[in-house]
Amino acid sequence: MAENVDLLWEPRDRGGRPQRLALTVDRIAAAAIEVADSEGMAAVSMQNVAARLDVTKMALYRHVASKADLVAVMIESAVGDPPNLMTVPGDWRTRLTRWADLMRETWRRHPWLPAATTGERPTGPREVGWTESAVAALSDTGLTGGERMDAVFLLSGHIRNTQSSATAGTQPWTTDKNLREVLHRHRDRFPALFEAATEAHAATPTDNGWTFGLTRILDGLSTLITTRHHPNQP
Amino acid sequence: MAENVDLLWEPRDRGGRPQRLALTVDRIAAAAIEVADSEGMAAVSMQNVAARLDVTKMALYRHVASKADLVAVMIESAVGDPPNLMTVPGDWRTRLTRWADLMRETWRRHPWLPAATTGERPTGPREVGWTESAVAALSDTGLTGGERMDAVFLLSGHIRNTQSSATAGTQPWTTDKNLREVLHRHRDRFPALFEAATEAHAATPTDNGWTFGLTRILDGLSTLITTRHHPNQP
DNA sequence: AAACTTGTGTGTCCGGCGGACACGGGGTGT
DNA sequence: ACACCCCGTGTCCGCCGGACACACAAGTTT
Numbered sequence: 001m002a003e004n005v006d007l008l009w010e011p012r013d014r015g016g017r018p019q020r021l022a023l024t025v026d027r028i029a030a031a032a033i034e035v036a037d038s039e040g041m042a043a044v045s046m047q048n049v050a051a052r053l054d055v056t057k058m059a060l061y062r063h064v065a066s067k068a069d070l071v072a073v074m075i076e077s078a079v080g081d082p083p084n085l086m087t088v089p090g091d092w093r094t095r096l097t098r099w100a101d102l103m104r105e106t107w108r109r110h111p112w113l114p115a116a117t118t119g120e121r122p123t124g125p126r127e128v129g130w131t132e133s134a135v136a137a138l139s140d141t142g143l144t145g146g147e148r149m150d151a152v153f154l155l156s157g158h159i160r161n162t163q164s165s166a167t168a169g170t171q172p173w174t175t176d177k178n179l180r181e182v183l184h185r186h187r188d189r190f191p192a193l194f195e196a197a198t199e200a201h202a203a204t205p206t207d208n209g210w211t212f213g214l215t216r217i218l219d220g221l222s223t224l225i226t227t228r229h230h231p232n233q234p
Numbered sequence: 235m236a237e238n239v240d241l242l243w244e245p246r247d248r249g250g251r252p253q254r255l256a257l258t259v260d261r262i263a264a265a266a267i268e269v270a271d272s273e274g275m276a277a278v279s280m281q282n283v284a285a286r287l288d289v290t291k292m293a294l295y296r297h298v299a300s301k302a303d304l305v306a307v308m309i310e311s312a313v314g315d316p317p318n319l320m321t322v323p324g325d326w327r328t329r330l331t332r333w334a335d336l337m338r339e340t341w342r343r344h345p346w347l348p349a350a351t352t353g354e355r356p357t358g359p360r361e362v363g364w365t366e367s368a369v370a371a372l373s374d375t376g377l378t379g380g381e382r383m384d385a386v387f388l389l390s391g392h393i394r395n396t397q398s399s400a401t402a403g404t405q406p407w408t409t410d411k412n413l414r415e416v417l418h419r420h421r422d423r424f425p426a427l428f429e430a431a432t433e434a435h436a437a438t439p440t441d442n443g444w445t446f447g448l449t450r451i452l453d454g455l456s457t458l459i460t461t462r463h464h465p466n467q468p
Numbered sequence: 469a470a471a472c473t474t475g476t477g478t479g480t481c482c483g484g485c486g487g488a489c490a491c492g493g494g495g496t497g498t
Numbered sequence: 499a500c501a502c503c504c505c506g507t508g509t510c511c512g513c514c515g516g517a518c519a520c521a522c523a524a525g526t527t528t
Contacts, residue, residue: 022506057486062504063505128420129424145434150447209383212388220451223450224450280514296477301514471527477521481516497502
């Protein structure tokens with residue numbers, strides 16, 4: 001558990017030895033990401049990743065301490081370098097919108113990220129960098145430190161929820177044929193849900209609540225920030 | 235995959251046979267919930283659950299079709315009966331707040347629920363009932379069906395995110411000693427985050443962003459609903 | 469009463485998982 | 499030439515979900 005922190009935070013110099021290595025942490029991570037991108041996180045086993053590199057699974061353990069370690073490196077590699085939002089013209093809202101869009105795009109490219117980033121786990125510098133970006137975008141808003149943290153957490157959570165399919169019981173109702181059929185059969189029991197789902201299904205296809213939720217969250221932040229700037233007005 | 239839908243939605247009559255059963259679906263679910271409550275979702279294996287009932291694991295398969303099935307029954311049992319919010323005085327905001335509090339309390343009692351309710355899975359009537367409750371609370375707001383669905387999804391997601399510890403990389407920064415140490419070491423690299431986390435740590439202990447996020451979401455919904463009611467005013 | 473059927477728990481086996489551990493072989497520094 | 503050390507291999511373990519054949523106790527039928 002502690003080793004991977006070193007693996008993530010310390011530069012990986014190989015002790016000066018100029019050896020040519022068949023296997024490196026980066027190659028392993030790349031192979032694992034390939035597996036996850038194409039077959040999902042469940043398919044990421046040491047066996048599978050090793051097979052893709054034409055190597056036995058135990059060979060991987062020469063470079064990563066555990067599977068959790070491997071996943072941590074995968075994440076750190078997949079999230080990419082955090083953006084510099086200071087170059088984005090506009091206020092906090094413009095910047096946070098940009099941040100959210102970039103984040104969403106990254107997570108869209110690697111749909112396994114929501115599944116991989118649950119539970120307690122080590123965090124790498126690039127991932128921290130993304131958080132830094134968002135917190136920094138809220139610098140001049142008058143929010144307290146705790147509020148800035150909470151705001152970024154709220155936004156991150158929204159990305160996670162909309163990017164991982166079927167996280168809550170709510171979403172698939174409008175699309176999943178099977179669920180729609182069940183709902184139709186029990187429409188007497190769930191009239192409000194049935195009506196909303198039917199109406200939603202007839203309307204233009206949804207983006208999984210992404211835009212809706214983002215706008216609501218930013219509106220809510222806006223309300224708070226405005227109040228802070230003008231504390232004596234409603 | 236299809237059998238458990240029957241298990242969840244159809245009343246479980248045992249064919250009329252008046253047999254005395256050592257094992258029932260309900261007893262199995264109760265034992266599994268005990269395991270999950272006390273040792274976490276990862277400890278819920280067929281083996282473990284069976285051992286708690288003094289039975290072999292294969293005996294469980296006479297009553298549930300698969301582990302996914304068992305988990306589905308666990309969830310349906312743990313979420314409990316959905317509330318009737320129509321008896322709550324006040325407007326949509328009062329009702330949704332009540333709903334969120336009840337939901338949060340339920341999830342607090344069963345911390346494994348976030349982990350168990352990820353991924354594609356069958357949904358039971360009680361879980362649907364909770365969604366129905368929330369959607370119904372938004373009936374008279376002038377929101378479209380899709381918007382009501384998205385709003386409930388947004389709220390559900392917030393509960394999920396705040397109840398499952400360390401979902402995003404943001405949260406543990408203020409509490410986890412190890413992470414705080416790492417952050418302190420790299421404070422030059424993440425100045426905004428460091429400042430916010432330090433300030434947040436010094437302030438009163440947080441509720442994991444629960445109140446903050448809930449207020450922001452409800453404020454954002456309020457903005458939208460007000461606009462809908464008065465479309466020609468800012 | 470005897471035979472049959474049905475529902476329920478058991479024992480055994482399988483493939484796949486993460487991981488421990490001893491081994492071997494090849495390139496490097498002395 | 500030598501020893502060392504790094505790194506990939508082979509084997510083994512316990513746990514997981516699950517298939518399948520079997521044992522056994524009722525209740526039903528003849």
